[in-house]
Amino acid sequence: MRLFLIGMPGAGKTTLGRALAVRGGLPFRDLDEEIVQREQRTVAEIFAAEGEDYFREVEARVARELIAEHPRLVLATGGGAPCFHGTMDALKAAGLTLWLDVPVPELVARLQHQAASRPLLAALPDLEALKLRLSETIAARTGFYAQAELRCTPPACTTEAVWALVQRYTTTA
Numbered sequence: 321m322r323l324f325l326i327g328m329p330g331a332g333k334t335t336l337g338r339a340l341a342v343r344g345g346l347p348f349r350d351l352d353e354e355i356v357q358r359e360q361r362t363v364a365e366i367f368a369a370e371g372e373d374y375f376r377e378v379e380a381r382v383a384r385e386l387i388a389e390h391p392r393l394v395l396a397t398g399g400g401a402p403c404f405h406g407t408m409d410a411l412k413a414a415g416l417t418l419w420l421d422v423p424v425p426e427l428v429a430r431l432q433h434q435a436a437s438r439p440l441l442a443a444l445p446d447l448e449a450l451k452l453r454l455s456e457t458i459a460a461r462t463g464f465y466a467q468a469e470l471r472c473t474p475p476a477c478t479t480e481a482v483w484a485l486v487q488r489y490t491t492t493a
């Protein structure tokens with residue numbers, strides 16, 4: 321099976337994805353890390369040198385490559401991945417999608433010290449601006465995220481709770 325984690329930056333896709341893969345004995349890949357490896361530069365460097373459109377093209381292509389390479393997979397996507405180039409449809413066609421739906425105040429608390437590595441959140445003057453940017457981004461993306469078959473919200477996004485959700489879905493679907 322393939323499991324795709326989607327949701328906002330700071331939702332915990334990378335952290336939970338890695339833990340779920342261990343829990344389920346599945347290979348784990350992080351879409352941003354795969355892009356960084358292929359491009360030999362950081363996400364921030366790609367955005368700065370090539371712009372967002374280029375990043376979105378690479379992101380969409382690498383997502384499809386990973387799907388083709390891995391019949392069994394837990395994939396942590398980047399926050400914008402499902403929202404460009406038909407990637408949400410591609411994920412849904414290839415496996416089970418899970419939306420980590422984490423409220424803005426929690427995202428702000430987690431991201432306030434690491435926004436710099438996330439180019440769409442970098443260079444904001446203060447916490448209010450970060451909060452506003454995250455709220456606007458969620459509003460624009462919810463139409464994609466909400467297409468996921470599964471959704472979890474804290475505190476129910478623990479490894480065990482989510483793994484149980486996945487098991488229930490795959491045995492009854």
Ligand SMILES: Nc1ncnc2c1ncn2[C@@H]1O[C@H](COP(=O)(O)OP(=O)(O)O)[C@@H](O)[C@H]1O
Pocket residue numbers: 327328329330331332333334335336396430431477
């Ligand atoms: N369940 C959680 N509770 C508290 N903090 C978390 C949780 N999951 C992730 N974090 C923290 O939030 C930050 C973003 O996590 P990350 O897994 O990189 O999210 P994403 O890949 O969705 O952007 C990291 O500092 C991570 O340690």
Ligand SMILES: O=C(O)C1=C[C@@H](OP(=O)(O)O)[C@@H](O)[C@H](O)C1
Pocket residue numbers: 327328329330333334352363397398399400401437438439440
């Ligand atoms: O939300 C976004 O558009 C992005 C999220 C990032 O991944 P995370 O969601 O893992 O932070 C990364 O792909 C890039 O900075 C763009």
Ligand SMILES: [Mg+2]
Pocket residue numbers: 333334352396397398
């Ligand atoms: Mg991540």
